[in-house]
Amino acid sequence: MQNDVTGKYTAIIIDDEELARKVIVKYLENHPEIAVVEECENGFTGLKAISRHKPDLVFLDIQMPKINGFELLEILDEKPLIIFSTAHDEFAIKAFDHNAVDYLLKPYSQKRFDESIGRALQKLSSGVPIVEEIDKLKDELNNTSEILHRVVIKSGTQVEVIPADAIEYLEAADDYVEIHTGTDKLLKQQTLTWFEQRLDPDKFIRVHRSFIVAIARISKIEPYSKDSFVLTLKSGKEVNVSKAGMKSLKEKLSF
């Protein structure tokens, strides 16, 4: 959606390094049809700026304080076109090779930047909804299996970041997963299997169709019925353990 007042496309730059933002501003001088409406220096302010301005285009760094570029995408409700600007080549290239969304590897040339903008403008003017693009991107993010060190959750306008170490157990609840920290209960729209695949397998274990527990928080395991067990966490919370769950507990804790 082209900005009605000026007739320009709007863009936001999110990067924690000022010099990196300056490069983009400078390179954009070649593209008067794009107006930078805000520069942000971390994921939090970036998220706010996106919901405030609803820009057409976002230049996004990946490694940033508080929440990184991937985590920002994960909780983003708006659907701007994303161009990654990052030194993070290792999985960026792999993950987005087939995606229409572009990525620029720092340092990049004006020429490379112009190509990327050309592609973006084409998409923006073609009228094809960007929604699909960003959904595809989210899917691909979901398929990368980097170990999850923290979970980012958006509830209303609030963004919560929970370190993996703070998690006591997870419980499946319909389309959501309840994240229990001992003091808090938070909801994230995700499947338990998604968490199972990403949480550090040395620290977490799936003991039941509906439960993943932090190994360090386990207090005791007792038989419950013929084929099932009950596990007590240090907090006193009791969690069901299935036969398969018992098997993996035995393997992991070697008893």
Next chain:
Amino acid sequence: MLNPIITQKKHFLVYIMSFLVIMTFHFAIMAFFLGFTFLISAADALIYNGLLFLLGIGVWYIVRFFTLSEQTYQMILADHLVTGGIIILGWLFGGMLLLSTLFGKEASYIEFLNNSLAWRFVYGILIYAVIIMVYYLINYYRNYQEKLLEESRLKQAVQESELNLLKSQINPHFLFNSLNSINSLIIANPDKAREMLLELSEFLRYTVRRNEKEQVSLRDEIDNIRKYLDIEKIRFGDRLVIEEDISDECLKVMIPNMILQPLYENAIKHGVNESTDAVTITTICHAENNYLNISISNNYSPGNLSRKGKGIGLENIKRRLALHYKRHDLFEIRRNSFNFEVIIKIPLFS
């Protein structure tokens, strides 16, 4: 160290067998060539060699004592001549006392006993010398094995840290972000861009070269770290504050190379990269009580949700210090909810 003969079954078996053979000869000579009764021959062989058997085990502690302190070969030899002489004399008369009380009525045997004292003394000294030599050989072999092991450990640790150097020190993230900053500065501030480029080049050159030496002066390390921090300072601007308090006399102290750099990388990675507030990295180096104390610390925001590293970098530094100085008390981490500090102590040689 425990006695290598009695603590190892195989050694002990050989020791027993040797004495059994000696005793059999002793007995045979007395009984068949000198014509003593079986009882007397057996008692003589058993008592003298049995005592020697026990003494041989005890002598280990004398050997250990004379090797523990740093003495010259001549001194050790003199020590053994004196102690060996006393022990063998004791053995000689102890045996004689026992046997003459047992067989006091056998006049021909008592006469033989008195006449053979000189021979027995020589015999005792010989066996004593052989046992001592075996002990020293075992000791020597052990030390040699340990030295080999230690050397290979040291080598491995250096190799690992070199590998880390390749993996993390010229961290591609750091390199490409720095190049991106230079790219930006070329447009806005070409002089600053040139300055940063030169600093980056010098940093890389030092990093590539220092694999050559295991030890470097603190001055060289600190100079290089300053370059690294200058580069990061250009990248992060006000988000990074550098403070240092380094006394001049510390700078000539030699330290194992590559031991400090990872600490600064950690401070950047877990402090600056994960914080929106300013992070101060403080370096303090002072010499006191025969130690060079190096403290590297950084603050971080209390709510910092930084990924916890695996601590391999820190573990590696700790291990290298332990291997290099043969001590385990030279590395310390102090951390609370807003500050992370690593303290390294380098022993100064008097």
